[in-house]
Amino acid sequence: MKLRTAIFASLIATVALAGCQGSVFDGVGAKAERELPSKVQAKIKAKGMNKTSPVMARIFKEEGVLEVWKQKTNGRYDMVASYEICKWSGKLGPKFVEGDRQAPEGFYSVSAAQMNPNSQFYLSFNLGFPNAYDRAHGRTGQHLMVHGACSSAGCYSMTDESMSEIYAFGRDAFKGGQRDFQVQAFPFRMTAANMARYKSDPNYEFWAMLKEGYDQFEITKVPPKVDVCGKRYVFNQNFPGQQGISASAACPPMSQPDSIQSAYSSYQKTYDAAFSTAINKSSKKNLAPSIMGIQEAKLVSDWSARRARGEKVSRTPPSLSPASSETPGSPDTAAPTAIAQTPAPAAATTVATSAAVTAQPELDQNVTASVPVPASNPVAAETTPQAVPVVPSPEKKSLWNRMTGQ
Template sequence: MDKIIPTLMILLITVACQNQSKKQQEQEDRVAVAKSEKESMIKSKLASKNLLPDNLNILFIAYKNSDKLELYVKSPTDDYYALLQTYAICKRSGILGPKKAEGDKQVPEGFYHIDRFNSQSLYYLSLGLNYPNELDKSLGYTGSDIFIHGKCETVGCLPMTDDLIKEIYLYALWAQESGQQQIPVYIFPFEMTDENIGNFKSEVDAKTYAFWKNLQEGYALFRKNSKALHYSVQSGRYVFD
């Protein structure tokens, strides 16, 4: 019996290690598949902006009403971003307006960044956002697990299909490996022009309208100078440097 117990323990440890090794291999394979399918095309696109995968910063802007995700790029030593690619967001849940509560199926609106990578996502590959951010928390908003991810289903995320998330994930991975600590993701209900805000004003309450006017400040700043936004949160609103 004494010999059986250690043998059984060794067997269990071996099986656990094999399962972990298999999981790690699956994680590596998804990124490897993305690289095999997308790397050449991505390098070509970056070359059109005189950029390389190992010298890259990126920034995303999403527009809910038009279901699009814009990818901006620059080198780490440059100040100004340039638009590289516009992707179609595959599906949308909720309505215009910020996410306020867990389970409301709303896509957030505001200024976020990527805070985690998941190469073994249920949605193929995914990039997690830091929702709720400082402003959301100050307003008492709740919720979690908002991602840019694969497939074409959502309850508050930005689904891009498995095919498109491969290249989006690689851009983000290479930016991270280039030293970019926080990859900005700005989510707007629509392009924040005075005309658009006026057109949608009747569909929301005064609080959401005031929130949109605050978002418009950040939108206008980025459109003016093409730089990542610097801001703080004061008295329940974004304050831009």
């Protein structure tokens, strides 16, 4: 009994520092073999899908939503289910270092080996952080999951009921032959209005890069082929004559199918017009808190390490967000105060890949239909967990609960 207690205590300390760790044991629990509810199966059939056809997932932090998309018999994907994220920790923005409590953002790939039917968090799958992009930027962390139990320290946590269904979607797709499924994790729905709202955010260039993949999925309704070169994500690119590419080295000559280029160009023109209109109406109010780069991530990581060692620390992690009504806050959380509970480490420059703002209007169905279905070849991409915001007012409690796990 003492040995089991010691092992359990050790696991808790590791989770507090590194993220959400699931445990893999022998055997497969009955919960991992539960069938999807009959109403969900009926919806799959009505949408022209097969039970074991491929799936993908999209996560939106600010909206607190995880969507499951499934392939139809015509090769394109359609959303088949949407679940409220019960809790996630940190702020908007990527994960930088282990212990910064950030939930990842980016493009990830989940294989059958990353599925855990015996997780201590009911059921789970590992996002695969750090991926090639994260490693190229020196980002660290491990055990970043989507799991049940409605408790988060850097993961995306669902209710057990929701996780049962999400897990079943992945399990059935693997039984149908899918080798891995893509998870796209975003700070928010990347509409012109939202991009205009966050145009001054320090994470904007990173988000603009992610948006290119977001847009290409909106155009094709097929998970984009994702590669990393030049320390940035590139989408649906071909590399003639290349046996392989390096995430850190400059991108070699590459090309994109003409049909996608044409549709993307049309899409961007519509988006640019919508963005210009939105930027004139955008306000700095009602913004969710976002991480202020690597310096804040290191402060939070140090706070997490000292907390895990049992040292006396502040109830909430340190934040570099200015205490101002102009500061990114959230309609559901109070703006964080500028606190520095630990000495600030030497300032480090956040490596952010620049990308032009890309298109994202409502698409004409004829445009979508004209784009051929590209081959799907997602890569294991992961994001970075973020710091916990301060306690909000009572009327803003709902999103606060999802963000902090309280």
